Amino acid sequence: MTFLHPDHLDSYTRDAFSWKTHNENCYLLSCTCAGQEFNLFESDLQSVLAECAGCQNRITVYDLENYPAAIKLQGAESFSPMVSQLERPSRILATFEYGPPEDDVVFDRNDITWCQIHALLADGSKILVFDDETC
Ligand SMILES: [Zn+2]
Numbered sequence: 001m002t003f004l005h006p007d008h009l010d011s012y013t014r015d016a017f018s019w020k021t022h023n024e025n026c027y028l029l030s031c032t033c034a035g036q037e038f039n040l041f042e043s044d045l046q047s048v049l050a051e052c053a054g055c056q057n058r059i060t061v062y063d064l065e066n067y068p069a070a071i072k073l074q075g076a077e078s079f080s081p082m083v084s085q086l087e088r089p090s091r092i093l094a095t096f097e098y099g100p101p102e103d104d105v106v107f108d109r110n111d112i113t114w115c116q117i118h119a120l121l122a123d124g125s126k127i128l129v130f131d132d133e134t135c
Contacts, residue, residue: 005096006067006110008060013094026095031057037089040082040119040129045073048082048117048130053089061094062115062132069111069135084119084129091120 004025005013013027014036030036035054040061042048048062064072081088097114101107117130 004098004109005094006112008063008066009094012059025097026093029059029061029092029094031055031059033057036091038092039089040085040092040117041079042082042130043077043079045075045077046132047077047079049079050092061092061117062130064134066110067112067134068108069113071135082129084127086127087119087121090122093118093120093126 005027009027011032012029014030028036029038029050031038031052031054033052033055035052037053038050038059039053040048040050046062046064047060050059050061051057052059060066064070095116095118096112098109098111099113113134115130115132115134116128118126119129120126
């Protein structure tokens with residue numbers, strides 16, 4: 001299968017099959033320790049990290065530095081707990097959008113145009129905690 005998410009999420013995603021009805025580029029985060037509960041952090045430069053509740057491994061979920069069409073502001077980056085994540089830790093869904101294919105351009109899975117991050121609550125509902133248009 002193809003993995004339509006940026007390189008930096010390689011080895012941290014499980015195909016979120018049950019959510020695929022609306023978007024096929026939606027992934028459930030999964031740590032290399034098999035943990036699936038994370039605490040989210042966001043930075044003053046629009047980046048998002050997920051810290052595994054089991055082993056404290058930090059996974060980059062969104063970082064403008066990685067996307068060809070995006071421009072990231074220079075300077076030191078400081079992270080703080082994401083306040084919109086109401087339940088901590090929780091399972092996390094990351095969804096990526098891409099622009100329409102262009103005939104003369106080779107597809108680049110880092111060339112995302114949009115990212116949405118949802119937290120899954122204990123009652124099974126999901127809340128949108130991050131929503132950013134890349135370019
Ligand atoms: Zn872990």
